[in-house]
Amino acid sequence: MLEQQDKEYTTPEWAKHVIWYQIFPERFCNGDPSNDPTRERLGMPEGWEISPWTGDWYEQALWEKEYSNTFRKSVYKRRYGGDLQGILDKLDYLEELGIGGIYLNPVFDAVSLHKYDASCYHHVDRFFGPDPEGDAQIMKAEDPSDSSTWQWTSADKLLLKLIKEVHKRGMKIILDGVFNHTGTDFWAFRDILEHQEHSQFKDWYAIQSFKDPSEPNSEFLYDSWWGVKSLPALKEEGKTLAAPVREHIFEITRRWMDPDGDGDPSDGIDGWRLDVPEEIGKDFWKEWNELVESINPEAFTVGEIWTKKSKDWVGKDLFKSSMNYPFTNAVIEYLVNESVKASEFLKELRALRRQFPHEAQFVLQNLMDSHDTPRLASMIVNSDLEFGEETKPNEGFKVRKPTVEERRLQRLIALFQYTYVGAPMIYYGTEAGMWGADDPDDRKPMVWPEYEYDPEQKHPLGEDRPVDENSFDSQLFKWYKKLGAIRNTRLSLRIGGFQELAVDNAQNVFCYARILNQNMFCIVVINRSEKTQKVSIPLSNFDIPADKHFENLVTDTRIRINGEEATLTLSPVTGAILAPEKQDNANRS
Secondary structure, three states: HHHHHHHHHHOOOHHHHHEEEEOOHHHHHOOOHHHHHHHHHHOOOOOOOOOOOOOOOOOHHHHHHHHHOOOOHHHHHHHOOOOHHHHHHHHHHHHHHOOEEEEEOEEEOOOOOOOOOOOOOOOOOHHHOOOOOHHHHHHHHOOOOOHHHHOOOOOHHHHHHHHHHHHHHOOOOEEEEEEEOOOOOEEEHHHHHHHHHHOOOHEEEOOOOOOOOOOOOOEEEEEEEHHHOOOEEOEEEOEEEEEHHHHHHHHHHHHHHHHHOOOOOHHHEEEEEEEEEEHHHHHHHHHHHHHHHHHOOOEEEEOOOOHHHHHOOOOOOOOOOOEEEHHHHHHHHHOOOOOOOOHHHHHHHHHHHHHOOOOHHHHOEOOOOOOOOOHHHHHOOOOOOOOOOOHHHHHHOOOOOOOOOHHHHHHHHHHHHHHHHEEOOOOEEEEHHOOOOOHHHHOOOOOOOOOOOOOOOOOOOOOOOOOOOOOOHHHHHHHHHHHHHHOOOHHHHHHOOEEEEEOOOOEEEEEEEOOOOOOOOEEEEEEOOOOOOOEEEEEOOOOOOOOOOEEEEEOOOOEEOOOEEEEEEEEEOOEEEEEEEEEEOOOOO
């Protein structure tokens, strides 16, 4: 069966060569303070104001304390003003980091900070563009159910400019498609709230009962995402979405993939990340993916699937890739929690690879953290917790900054992430040293080198904690930048096969190769132990003259080859990337 999948599955070649960078727009960069969100639109309490970008995260403003003396209740009312101009302003930063693909969390108009509660799909959030009031007037003048009335708002045009600038740098950009549910402010749902069973859009949602004015005890009830009433679920029929919903989503798919509608998708987005796709029947996704490919055969689609079931969603008729959370879990178990041995870690990775068509292995998004997990740095600080556990500070989560030793482990994890099979994906700020628990603490404002930030000294529960300097970690950034440069100039690290070379559970070390051919390969050595280790690397499978040396691309030093092996001494919790001397580099495709 998998062999048949291999023959039928194809993926865009470019997707094998990118390093992904995930951006949570509201918290990345406030490039245009004139468009900051307003209290009236968001329905915020009296006294509410934009939160200071550089403030102590757990410090409550006066208006927050008046709203609630509990940090976790008031924090979701905050806005920091991140916008599309901020992303445009930081494209040079991303290019310097070696990023080839940008994934944006939802950008469509919505009331919340996270934008998973869309008010509409065909317009960018009014506060992400330069003219929120003007955009609101444009939206009011349209019939959202009739695409012939749709116009381009200033925020829409700024997204199109961002796409153009991204493409100009040889980078790609994908958007978050949230097609299982909307917000209660979504135009079709608002019509149902007003007209109930007489609404022309009543078949858009999974309505359980309408409110009857003649029956005082009647209730308006509807299905929602995981019971969250602010996220009403769109209606399914069989294994697909209801016909009018389906057609509307097809319309907005065309709008953002080919904005001019001229058959040339070069001015549109390069694909989609799909939110909770398992909660919609596969028949819809098959038809939707067929549409996506008809618009742009080189488009990239990736499903948010947390479990090993992702193998059932990557294939010829479905998605090109998935967010590789099983990879995240495996790395945390071995490198962070140390709950498995090196050999067990490699065995698990082997099993995960074999679930997918061969070509798909090179495009899986290998992430270590996201907007739905604690920051990698904080997972390391809280190594006693398993990945996927509810990790909030009120459950004993340590909110402090990582130590030097814990940062060393983060560097080793990044080295593995950048040299393993698949496309590394970095969550904004991980490369800058950001730390934090699960939502909302993983969504702090980005730490930029040009800003001076208040120290973090407050605790969400009022407990004692160390005073932690909060600033851009330039050394960590340089590390991620170096890894990006190594990966982007070594073709074997992007499309080379994976070969295990040696593993030693007693020493807690292992090594593997990424092989393109006899002349183009890299060997990676990992020392997870707390001791300096001398590692022997078997070379019997390589045709290397005895008088040659390896380059250690991490330290820019030479490693002598002795017959059919090379010997390397590694400091505790470090790794090496070895390549034959004078190996031809291959720039990113």
